[in-house]
Amino acid sequence: MKKQFVIIAVLISAVISGCTSFSTRVEKDTYTIAKRDTLLIKEQKNMPGMRDNGIIYPSSRAITTSRTLVQKDSVVEREYPDFIRLGIFEAVGTIGSGKDNSAGMGLFGIFPDFENMKTTYRGSTDKKFQGGIYRVGIGEWRLRWFRDAANWTIGTNLIELFMPDARVERNLSSYFPLQIRKRFYLSESVPYVCFTTAFGVGYYPSQYVNLSGSLDFGSIGGLNLRAYLGCAVGVNAKSSYWVRISENNQDGQTVVYPYLGLGISFLDFHNLVPETMKEWSEHKHSSWNIGLVQAGIIAAGIDSSALNEKSKSNFLSGVLIRLANASVALPILNNQFYLGTSLANLVILGRNAWGIGILPFRLGYWQTILSDELSTEPFIEFNYYPSQFFHIGNRFNLRISNFLNLGLIVGYAAGSSVNAFGNDITSQFGLTSKFARPYIGFSLGFGDRIFFPEELYYNKQK
Amino acid sequence: MKIIIESIIAICVIIATSCTPDQYRLNESAEYPIAGLIMSDLDSVMKLKGNEIMLYPGGLTALRSEGMTQLHADISTQIISGEGITMYFRTVSDKMEQKNYIRFNYSTNGCKVFENKDLLVSVDSIKAKIGQLARVQIRNDGVIYTITVDCDTVIRYRTNLPATEYLILSSMKNSKIKISGINFDEEYLFGKMKD
Numbered sequence: 001m002k003k004q005f006v007i008i009a010v011l012i013s014a015v016i017s018g019c020t021s022f023s024t025r026v027e028k029d030t031y032t033i034a035k036r037d038t039l040l041i042k043e044q045k046n047m048p049g050m051r052d053n054g055i056i057y058p059s060s061r062a063i064t065t066s067r068t069l070v071q072k073d074s075v076v077e078r079e080y081p082d083f084i085r086l087g088i089f090e091a092v093g094t095i096g097s098g099k100d101n102s103a104g105m106g107l108f109g110i111f112p113d114f115e116n117m118k119t120t121y122r123g124s125t126d127k128k129f130q131g132g133i134y135r136v137g138i139g140e141w142r143l144r145w146f147r148d149a150a151n152w153t154i155g156t157n158l159i160e161l162f163m164p165d166a167r168v169e170r171n172l173s174s175y176f177p178l179q180i181r182k183r184f185y186l187s188e189s190v191p192y193v194c195f196t197t198a199f200g201v202g203y204y205p206s207q208y209v210n211l212s213g214s215l216d217f218g219s220i221g222g223l224n225l226r227a228y229l230g231c232a233v234g235v236n237a238k239s240s241y242w243v244r245i246s247e248n249n250q251d252g253q254t255v256v257y258p259y260l261g262l263g264i265s266f267l268d269f270h271n272l273v274p275e276t277m278k279e280w281s282e283h284k285h286s287s288w289n290i291g292l293v294q295a296g297i298i299a300a301g302i303d304s305s306a307l308n309e310k311s312k313s314n315f316l317s318g319v320l321i322r323l324a325n326a327s328v329a330l331p332i333l334n335n336q337f338y339l340g341t342s343l344a345n346l347v348i349l350g351r352n353a354w355g356i357g358i359l360p361f362r363l364g365y366w367q368t369i370l371s372d373e374l375s376t377e378p379f380i381e382f383n384y385y386p387s388q389f390f391h392i393g394n395r396f397n398l399r400i401s402n403f404l405n406l407g408l409i410v411g412y413a414a415g416s417s418v419n420a421f422g423n424d425i426t427s428q429f430g431l432t433s434k435f436a437r438p439y440i441g442f443s444l445g446f447g448d449r450i451f452f453p454e455e456l457y458y459n460k461q462k
Numbered sequence: 463m464k465i466i467i468e469s470i471i472a473i474c475v476i477i478a479t480s481c482t483p484d485q486y487r488l489n490e491s492a493e494y495p496i497a498g499l500i501m502s503d504l505d506s507v508m509k510l511k512g513n514e515i516m517l518y519p520g521g522l523t524a525l526r527s528e529g530m531t532q533l534h535a536d537i538s539t540q541i542i543s544g545e546g547i548t549m550y551f552r553t554v555s556d557k558m559e560q561k562n563y564i565r566f567n568y569s570t571n572g573c574k575v576f577e578n579k580d581l582l583v584s585v586d587s588i589k590a591k592i593g594q595l596a597r598v599q600i601r602n603d604g605v606i607y608t609i610t611v612d613c614d615t616v617i618r619y620r621t622n623l624p625a626t627e628y629l630i631l632s633s634m635k636n637s638k639i640k641i642s643g644i645n646f647d648e649e650y651l652f653g654k655m656k657d
Contacts, residue, residue: 031624032531034604
């Protein structure tokens with residue numbers, strides 16, 4: 001298992017470090033400007049005194065001609081997106097399988113039953129969304145076959161997981177599965193609406209094929225919604241990972257997984273083919289901010305720190321973490337209001353005062369203070385699952401680069417964390433029912449892109 | 463199992479790398495290989511051999527040898543049917559319609575050379591003949607360029623347009639043209655210098 005983690009870590013770092021090569025196509029044109037120059041030197045060196053000039057006698061005039069050619073190359077590089085789809089995470093909550101062993105992954109597959117998140121859980125019968133499909137590291141590129149037939153793609157994921165129900169031995173998963181898709185667009189303006197047919201093959205650690213059709217909506221701010229209908233069929237050998245970690249590890253498993261599901265994906269960007277012909281600089285942006293991780297360390301004046309239980313100092317007592325964050329601009333008034341959400345939102349003020357939100361609702365206002373560098377975003381946020389709490393605050397952002405931001409955050413969070421977590425979580429952050437605290441802290445946005453007014457699609461339209 | 467994984471990876475690589483039907487390469491083994499880009503319908507341009515292409519009606523294709531701007535393009539044209547061929551140089555394939563160019567029309571009605579929309583020269587005596595092979599040479603030498611057809615010079619003129627890597631070929635209305643013997647070489651003011 002440790003070996004697998006190392007392999008995955010190496011692959012992920014390789015993918016991130018080489019990110020531009022498969023996401024960006026660079027085209028280069030060379031222009032040459034040539035300048036010719038001719039230097040003509042005429043010299044007449046007459047000697048003093050009389051000379052005996054005969055009929056044929058060389059003149060003292062000398063002409064020197066020198067020609068030079070200076071050529072200067074002007075190289076123009078243009079960068080284009082080189083993918084049809086590139087995403088971080090997709091989840092689908094499915095129905096249609098494992099009725100007696102429902103895992104209960106919730107709507108979109110991202111509202112799981114936290115109390116029962118363990119491999120020994122065999123499911124229950126009262127859950128609507130019995131299973132889930134998960135994809136991490138999604139890539140799709142144009143597949144130009146059948147004489148360049150439109151909208152075919154070839155793709156893969158870092159990891160793909162089909163989870164029919166709570167019985168882990170029935171999970172089907174693969175690293176880098178092969179996926180071929182064909183899209184039929186119903187709307188070719190942002191956010192796109194299309195019907196997608198897909199065929200996929202996974203080969204390790206499970207061996208399976210997957211056929212599906214989906215109605216896709218997005219992307220806007222990297223967010224997509226999908227309705228799926230499909231079937232995955234595959235096997236887990238007795239020696240495969242999923243069978244080995246299961247209680248029922250005596251036999252290999254043949255899995256037939258018909259499913260109907262609703263899915264969501266984060267930081268998942270979608271291009272039409274004509275958009276891959278448009279330079280990055282000409283692309284439309286509809287969000288004020290999209291990011292992989294925003295992590296902050298905060299002081300909330302709580303007696304016991306969640307970071308270190310044994311520490312006597314309680315100055316920095318908690319952390320704020322937003323995963324897969326999106327702040328989508330609202331095209332109203334001055335376009336500076338935004339609606340935001342995150343895959344996960346952790347507000348940990350201190351030990352015994354914390355909340356976790358999945359897909360929270362966030363309304364904010366984005367104000368640029370100093371063009372290209374400083375901005376502020378007051379916001380109000382409602383987290384409803386698994387914890388229920390309100391969170392208001394303001395974040396001052398200093399853009400370091402397109403990938404990294406520093407922030408100063410102040411805020412107030414109040415609500416209930418709801419005692420629906422397993423021991424792993426409560427042993428770390430403590431048990432709590434209600435909390436209400438102001439805080440102040442610093443944050444770091446990693447893989448976090450802030451857009452400024454001139455980059456916003458709605459402002460470009462003016 | 464290992465064979466299955468290797469096969470699937472090989473299939474992925476083959477599919478991903480081979481599927482660029484709008485691109486082709488000519489003169490692979492020559493000193494200056496040529497990259498071709500079909501800028502029109504895929505069926506309107508066809509690569510025939512190592513240095514031979516066919517332009518069908520509506521065909522538009524860009525040829526370039528990367529980094530080579532002092533270009534001596536040497537091609538043989540054979541008009542199978544229709545009127546003739548248009549050649550663009552001192553331009554680039556990207557957003558070509560918005561860029562400056564020198565345009566050379568070689569047709570059964572004669573030759574014309576334009577800088578953008580300005581007519582520079584019209585030569586009625588040099589005409590293309592249907593089915594007949596003609597050698598067209600375009601030489602870019604700093605600010606000077608020369609166009610010759612067989613042994614006749616159509617134009618030798620100066621331009622302020624910067625030299626580029628491209629020769630863009632377009633078939634005239636309803637024309638089918640075979641382009642063969644395509645060769646790109648570097649034009650040197652003081653002769654070719656070897657290492």
